[in-house]
Amino acid sequence: MNKIMIVIFWLLMGTSAFAVGVDEKRLSDPAEEARAQEIMKQLRCLVCQNQSIVDSDAGLAKDIRIIVRERILAGDTDQQVLTFMTERYGDWVLLKPPFDGATIILWLSPLLLLGVGFIIIIRNQRNRKMATSAPLSDEEQKRIAQLLNENGDN
């Protein structure tokens, strides 16, 4: 009974290309396997579209994992492996967009936005100070700072 059930299960399973499998041929050198893993994390699974090939049971992802390991074994550098993939599938397969003229704005966006934010904040503060009071002399400002410090601690 049990065995029949399992057979039925696998007949059903056979209709899908996404059966859970394992990579049997791992690289024997742990350092090389680690490199392979790092590269695989940067490659997009073409069928599932939003995962890296590391996290996919799709057949194509498995095949590409095999290719990555083969190329590393053949002595390719990380960049050569990535280039091998982009030659066939375009920059689209790279989960990490290449740093070039068009993506520079993307990569720098956190810094740019922070900068813009800081400028806006500082200018707002300055405007408010000007709007609320005539500029104070350094002497006055020091005095105020002192007073505020005395009261401000609590």
Place this chain on the structure above:
Amino acid sequence: MKLKAFFPFLIFCVISIALYVGLSLNPGEIPSEFIDDPIPEFSLPVVGGEEVGLTTADLKNEEGVVLVNFFASWCAPCYVEHPFLMELQKRGYKIYGVAYKDKAHATNRFLKEQGNPYFDTAADNDGRVAIEWGVYGFPETFIIKDGVIRHKHAGPIMEMQFEDEFMPILESISK
């Protein structure tokens, strides 16, 4: 009223326009890297055998336009497009079929039951050649002339795709 206060609104307008344009794009469709490139070097065995079935040279030696279709008997959309491939064969197109990771008997049965639109069929048993060609979804169809890839379509080819996508290219390259 300050101009500065309009920034959020303006930024939002730009985003809306981008989203509007984005609606007409298909994010899942990736164009081939090989457009106007010579076809990759490969050699495939015949279905269910060891002997050489299809190689780069075969396609290079073709005169005029040929289509190369990657398919599999386990791929549901392939059944959808199959009748149209039969139709294309009737219209006189020469189509080469590559059976992707398919068991020989399944391929043969598929072609027997659904009809065989292919001039010749080869088997890509380990899926390596498909990767060489940058194939990612099934079916995929390439337009080839003089050993150069002119176009690729991912997904089933039906009358509509053929008229809208293939005809303009076929007309321009046959001139």
Place this chain on the structure above:
Amino acid sequence: MIAELGHFALILACSLSVIQGVFPLYGSINGNGRMMGISLPAAYGQFLFVSFAFAALMYSFIVSDFSVANVATNSHTLKPMLYKVSATWGNHEGSILFWALILALFGAMVAFFGRNLPRKFHVTVLSVQAFVGLGFYLFLLLTSNPFERIFPFPNEGNGLNPLLQDPGLAFHPPLLYLGYVGLSVTFSFAVAALIEGRVDAAWARWVRPWTLLAWCFLTTGLTLGSWWAYYELGWGGWWFWDPVENAAFMPWLVATGLLHSAIVVEKRDTLKAWTILLAIIAFSFSLLGTFIVRSGVLTSVHAFATDPERGVFILLFLFLVIGGSLFLFALRADKLQPGGLFAPISRESMLIINNLLLSVSALVVMFGTLYPLLRDALTGEKITVGPPFFNMAFGSLMIPLIIVMALGPMANWKRADLMGILSRLKFMMVVSLVATLAFYYMAGGGAIMAAVWLGLGMWLLFSTLYEWSERIKLFKGGALKRILRQPRASMGMTFGHLGLAIAVLGMAATSYWDSEYQGIMGYGDKATIAGYEVTLNSTDGIIGPNYTAVRASFDVNKDGQKVTTLEPEARVYMTPPMPTTEAAILSTFLGDLFVVIGEANSENYDLWAVRLYFKPLQAWLWTGVAIMVLGGFISLSDRRFRTGTIKGKK
């Protein structure tokens, strides 16, 4: 018949939303009390009718009425009852109806709890809420009617995507929507304030509980989704920076910022225009998220309805709501004069830094999510922006945020003394450094970034505890009384920050020190991972209600002692035929042991593909988030907010 009644109720709700939107607003402008009086009954009525419509749809699912197209495409008689019910909101039409339901629910709640608001303001808020609702009703009625019939109708339905047939995912969308839509209240308050041209401490006190409530739901919903991905997808991953995840994460980031900036408005009567803008943006991101998911404009494994026509409709609606409110903001922003001044080093400034970092990170996430689309639209090139970008960009913004987070609660309003704060925290710096190094050493070293994140988590943990101990004078007599008498809001803050610290520690550990084993195992074979010895005992074929499965049994031993038996399953659902993995997880304080069973060899079924993962401190991540949400609810129970909601004390 029931479906038609539901459809009719939906039309009635739609009409009521027009009435609720137009007349009371007109009345409030012209001082017509009678017209303003329509507002409340309309809000209640609207809620009643949408509830009826939703109940009608749910009923159709429960009785498997396949003459309703929506039921036929998304349900199946064999499906367990829970998933028949959850299928109501697990599809395009139903989920939009659910949106409308929650929107009407919040509308009714604002109507009820807001009776002590200034009347004009109350009515204006409800009008704005009604207009947002109108958009959703029209969307449902014009493009996505959930009650559409089909003829001839099938005897059996198509079934629901098996991945969605899971308790975690059954409740993930409702919670997320409660969060999304909860932000609509904040939005309505903001727009009403713009219309009236006035924002003050009372406004902030009003808005904060709603934002908090939305934030709690959003956090829970997001985490439930993440937790689902963790145990269901079978890879032990919990965050993929998928467009749909990002769509829910962006409003979360902004809502978190809003929670903090509203404090400044309440306490110091300043930062008003900014807070209003944040309130608008937070809800805009909710709508944008809905648009991204519903229109399929970005590819995603999640988007289950892709239809450009619907996309155009939502985009138009988006433009009216967001564009309109941002335009109104531009016209009215300078009416919101800031109040209290503050020095560059002060509690206010720290909260501004918090807001800056959170909004920039929300924008960066948005930019990264939309970048492929922008690039495609402009140049036709297809590129991908994936986890490596987001981890780097988002991560680098979180580092300063966490550093400042520890300092903020210790800073005084108006003017603070940075050196003083740092010297108060001197001892905690040493403690967190020692703890980090000890942990790093015990974990056997690793990436520098791992140590950085660990350090940040420890820093936040210890300085939050220190700030708390200082505030309640822990080491003086009667501390317990003082602990319990803390204002709930500050108690909530402490929990929120502690929770994040714990979650950060969990993330750091599970991201940098996870280990895996993949291999083929026969019966009796052993595999070792992270000190556990895992033995494949047996496999068993089982039949579920709408699937068949193989259940494997693994003995887990540690140091020669049996710890537990883990039973992962590989399931194949019947309709639609699709395999899923049900990982078995042993969750401990130190980490999760995660077991996945896969393919067997097709000859004898005696060799099995097995994947094992060890995810250190994974439970800390979930626990940390739970503590954050707890903090949110504690804060929500603050008396300050209650006096705002229950009339009486004035």
